[in-house]
Amino acid sequence: MPTNLAIDDKLIKEAVEIGKHKTKKAAVTEALQEYILKRKQTMVREIFGKIDYDVSYNYKKQRKVK
Numbered sequence: 766m767p768t769n770l771a772i773d774d775k776l777i778k779e780a781v782e783i784g785k786h787k788t789k790k791a792a793v794t795e796a797l798q799e800y801i802l803k804r805k806q807t808m809v810r811e812i813f814g815k816i817d818y819d820v821s822y823n824y825k826k827q828r829k830v831k
Contacts (some may be wrong), residue, residue, distance in 0.1 A: 772793070780792040 770793075777789050777792060780786070780796060781789060784792050784795055786792040786795065
């Protein structure tokens with residue numbers, strides 16, 4: 766999907782150089798992937814310790830079930 770964005774030229778140039786990308790598109794794509802990954806990790810941290818689990822669950826036994 767074509768998109769026009771007004772991105773600070775200094776930022777995009779630095780991102781391309783630091784990431785050793787060949788194109789601006791590659792730099793922006795990687796930046797978005799990292800942003801999404803970080804947000805997902807934050808979401809996991811927020812629910813950490815809030816999910817109940819069965820202390821008697823034997824994951825090793827479950828591996829043998831086919």
